[in-house]
Amino acid sequence: xxxxxxxxxxxxxxxxxxxxxxxxxxxxxxxxxxxxxxxxxxxxxxxxxxxxxxxxxxxxxxxxxxxxxxxxxxxxxxxxxxxxxxxxxxxxxxxxxxxxxxxxxxxxxxxxxxxxxxxxxxxxxxxxxxxxxxxxxxxxxxxxxxxxxxxxxxxxxxxxxxxxxxxxxxxxxxxxxxxxxxxxxxxxxxxxxxxxxxxxxxxxxxxxxxxxxxxxxxxxxxxxxxxxxxxxxxxxxxxxxxxxxxxxxxxxxxxxxxxxxxxxxxxxxxxxxxxxxxxxxxxxxxxxxxxxxxxxxxxxxxxxxxxxxxxxxxxxxxxxxxxxxxxxxxxxxxxx
Amino acid sequence: xxxxxxxxxxxxxxxxxxxxxxxxxxxxxxxxxxxxxxxxxxxxxxxxxxxxxxxxxxxxxxxxxxxxxxxxxxxxxxxxxxxxxxxxxxxxxxxxxxxxxxxxxxxxxxxxxxxxxxxxxxxxxxxxxxxxxxxxxxxxxxxxxxxxxxxxxxxxxxxxxxxxxxxxxxxxxxxxxxxxxxxxxxxxxxxxxxxxxxxxxxxxxxxxxxxxxxxxxxxxxxxxxxxxxxxxxxxxxxxxxxxxxxxxxxxxxxxxxxxxxxxxxxxxxxxxxxxxxxxxxxxxxxxxxxxxxxxxxxxxxxxxxxxxxxxxxxxxxxxxxx
Ligand SMILES: Cc1ncc(C[n+]2csc(CCOP(=O)(O)OP(=O)(O)O)c2C)c(N)n1
Ligand SMILES: [Mg+2]
Numbered sequence: 001x002x003x004x005x006x007x008x009x010x011x012x013x014x015x016x017x018x019x020x021x022x023x024x025x026x027x028x029x030x031x032x033x034x035x036x037x038x039x040x041x042x043x044x045x046x047x048x049x050x051x052x053x054x055x056x057x058x059x060x061x062x063x064x065x066x067x068x069x070x071x072x073x074x075x076x077x078x079x080x081x082x083x084x085x086x087x088x089x090x091x092x093x094x095x096x097x098x099x100x101x102x103x104x105x106x107x108x109x110x111x112x113x114x115x116x117x118x119x120x121x122x123x124x125x126x127x128x129x130x131x132x133x134x135x136x137x138x139x140x141x142x143x144x145x146x147x148x149x150x151x152x153x154x155x156x157x158x159x160x161x162x163x164x165x166x167x168x169x170x171x172x173x174x175x176x177x178x179x180x181x182x183x184x185x186x187x188x189x190x191x192x193x194x195x196x197x198x199x200x201x202x203x204x205x206x207x208x209x210x211x212x213x214x215x216x217x218x219x220x221x222x223x224x225x226x227x228x229x230x231x232x233x234x235x236x237x238x239x240x241x242x243x244x245x246x247x248x249x250x251x252x253x254x255x256x257x258x259x260x261x262x263x264x265x266x267x268x269x270x271x272x273x274x275x276x277x278x279x280x281x282x283x284x285x286x287x288x289x290x291x292x293x294x295x296x297x298x299x300x301x302x303x304x305x306x307x308x309x310x311x312x313x314x315x316x317x318x319x320x321x322x323x324x325x326x327x328x329x330x331x332x333x334x335x336x
Numbered sequence: 337x338x339x340x341x342x343x344x345x346x347x348x349x350x351x352x353x354x355x356x357x358x359x360x361x362x363x364x365x366x367x368x369x370x371x372x373x374x375x376x377x378x379x380x381x382x383x384x385x386x387x388x389x390x391x392x393x394x395x396x397x398x399x400x401x402x403x404x405x406x407x408x409x410x411x412x413x414x415x416x417x418x419x420x421x422x423x424x425x426x427x428x429x430x431x432x433x434x435x436x437x438x439x440x441x442x443x444x445x446x447x448x449x450x451x452x453x454x455x456x457x458x459x460x461x462x463x464x465x466x467x468x469x470x471x472x473x474x475x476x477x478x479x480x481x482x483x484x485x486x487x488x489x490x491x492x493x494x495x496x497x498x499x500x501x502x503x504x505x506x507x508x509x510x511x512x513x514x515x516x517x518x519x520x521x522x523x524x525x526x527x528x529x530x531x532x533x534x535x536x537x538x539x540x541x542x543x544x545x546x547x548x549x550x551x552x553x554x555x556x557x558x559x560x561x562x563x564x565x566x567x568x569x570x571x572x573x574x575x576x577x578x579x580x581x582x583x584x585x586x587x588x589x590x591x592x593x594x595x596x597x598x599x600x601x602x603x604x605x606x607x608x609x610x611x612x613x614x615x616x617x618x619x620x621x622x623x624x625x626x627x628x629x630x631x632x633x634x635x636x637x638x639x640x641x642x643x644x645x646x647x648x649x650x651x652x653x654x655x656x657x658x
Contacts, residue, residue: 047514
C-alpha cells in the first residue's frame with residue numbers, strides 16, 4: 001500500500017498501463033498541455049494534472065494533445081479501438097460529452113451488437129464530473145445516468161483513490177467501451193492504494209460500512225456524504241449499510257438487494273436531478289425485487305429538477321448534503 | 337480616424353471599463369472572494385469594443401467563456417455584471433449564471449458560453465431570425481482560436497453561407513487555447529484561410545489597434561446588413577492574464593506577457609494615437625480613467641453588500657411554465 005491522492009492514483013495507473021501494453025494511447029485536450037507553445041510541450045499534463053509525465057515517458061506518438069473537437073476525440077478513440085488500439089480519451093468536463101454523443105451512443109456503444117459480436121471497441125473515455133466548485137450549469141453536471149442507460153457502454157465512478165486505480169486498470173483492460181467518471185472535487189482526496197497491478201472488477205460493489213437500520217446507496221462524492229450522515233447518527237444507535245456500486249453499468253444488484261433485505265430500508269443518494277436518474281433506477285429495482293422486505297418507503301436524495309446554479313448558496317441548495325441525508329435517514333428509520 | 341469626439345471618448349471609456357473590471361476581478365479572485373471559473377479578457381479590449389461600437393442594441397452577439405469584455409462592449413450593465421460574478425440575487429442573471437453565463441437579452445447579448453464553440457451556431461440562428469425579420473439586423477459570434485476546431489462551428493458557417501445569412505464570425509486569435517499553441521491545433525495556414533473555404537468573405541486584421549478593428553468591422557457589418565451574406569474576421573490579439581485565474585502560464589514565452597504589456601497594450605496604443613493626432617488630450621483621457629475607476633469601485637462595493645439568492649431560487653426559471 002502507498003498513500004496517494006485520487007489524482008496520483010489515476011496518473012500511476014496510466015503510467016503502468018501504458019508501460020504494460022503499447023496499444024494503450026492517451027488523447028485529449030491539454031493532456032500533454034503545451035504542445036505548440038513556447039514553454040511546452042508538457043507544461044501542465046492535463047487541466048486536472050492526471051496525465052502528467054506521460055508525454056515525457058511515452059512520447060508524442062502515444063500521448064496526443066487534441067484540438068477542441070470533442071466529437072472528433074470520441075470518434076478517433078472509437079475508431080482506433082475498433083482497429084486494435086486501447087485509447088484512453090479525456091473529455092475535460094463531462095458536460096462536453098454533449099458534443100460527443102453520436103460517437104458514444106450510435107457508434108462505440110453499438111459496434112459489437114450491430115456487427116454480430118465480431119468487433120471490439122476497447123476505449124476508455126475519462127471525464128471529470130460533478131458540482132461543488134461553483135463551476136455553474138455547463139461545468140458541473142453528472143451525466144452518468146444518461147450513459148448508464150445506453151446498452152453497450154460500461155460506466156465506472158470511483159469514490160476513493162484505491163478504486164480510482166483499480167477501476168481505471170480494469171477499464172483500460174476491458175474490451176468494451178467504458179465511460180470513466182472522475183469527480184472533480186475528489187482529485188485531492190488521499191487514500192491507501194495497493195501497489196503494482198491492481199484491478200477492481202466491474203459490477204462488484206464496495207461495502208463502505210455495515211449496519212442494520214438502513215441501506216444507503218451512493219457513488220462518487222456522495223459516498224463520503226453518506227458516511228458523514230451515518231456517522232452523525234451512530235450516537236443515536238442508528239447504523240447503516242453504505243453501498244458504493246462503483247460501476248453503474250454493470251450494476252451489482254445482489255449487493256444492493258441483499259442489503260435491503262437485511263435492513264428493510266433504502267435511500268439512494270445522487271447529485272443529479274431526480275427524473276430518469278440513477279436514484280430512480282435503484283429505487284425501482286428494490287421496489288420490484290424485495291418489496292416484501294421493505295419497512296418504509298424507498299427515498300432518494302438528489303438534486304432538484306433544475307440545472308446546477310452558480311451562486312454558492314444556490315449550489316448548496318441544489319446538492320445533497322450530509323445534513324439533508326441525515327434528515328431523510330431519520331424519517332425513514334422512524335417511519336411507521 | 338473619422339470618429340467624432342464623443343465616439344472616441346465612448347470607445348476609450350468602454351476599453352478602460354473592461355480593463356479595470358478585469359483587473360479588479362484578478363485582485364478579488366486572488367483573495368478568494370469570487371468563486372467559480374473565471375477567464376479574464378484583459379489585453380483583448382480593442383477587439384470587443386472595436387466590434388461592438390459598430391453594432392446596434394437590436395443586433396445580436398454570442399460570446400465565450402472569456403466573455404466579460406464582449407458583455408461590457410455590447411452594453412451590459414456593469415453593476416449588474418459585477419453582482420452576477422459575486423453570485424448575488426440581483427445580478428444580471430440572478431446569480432444563477434456567473435462569469436461564464438452572463439447574458440442580457442435587452443441589449444442583444446445572447447450569453448457568454450461555457451462550451452467552446454457553443455456561440456457560433458446560436459449567432460447563425462439569430463442571424464436567420466434577423467433575416468426573416470427583414471430589419472437589417474445582424475448577429476455576430478465571438479470565438480477564440482481554439483473554438484475554430486469545433487464541428488458545430490464549421491457546420492454553422494456552412495449553413496450561414498448556403499442560406500446567405502447576416503452573420504459574422506469573429507475569431508480572436510490570442511495564440512493559445514488553454515495551454516496549447518494555436519499553430520499546432522490549426523492545420524491550415526490561418527483561421528481566416530480556412531474560413532474562406534466555406535465561401536465566406538474573410539479578412540485578417542490587427543486586434544491590438546482599436547482603429548483597425550473598428551474600420552474592418554464597419555465595412556464587414558455594413559456589407560452584412562446589405563444582404564451580402566456571412567463574413568468572418570481573424571484578429572491577432574493577446575491575453576494579459578492566464579487562461580483561468582491561477583494559471584501559472586509556464587507554457588508562454590519568458591517575456592511574452594511583459595512584451596505584450598509594453599508593446600501591444602491596446603489601451604495604451606489608443607491613448608498614444610488619439611493624443612498624438614490631437615483628437616483627445618491626456619487630461620480628457622485621465623478624466624475618463626478616474627470615472628471608470630470609481631464606477632468599478634462602486635460596482636464592487638455594491639456587489640459585496642448585495643443580498644445573496646434565497647435557496648428557493650434554485651428551481652425557478654427552469655421553464656417558462658411547467
Ligand atoms: C466544448 C468545450 N471543450 C473544452 C472546454 C474547456 N476549455 C475552456 S476554454 C478552452 C480554450 C479555448 O481557447 P480559445 O477558443 O482560443 O479561447 P481563449 O481561451 O483563448 O479565449 C478550453 C479547452 C470547454 N469549455 N468547452
Ligand atoms: Mg485562444
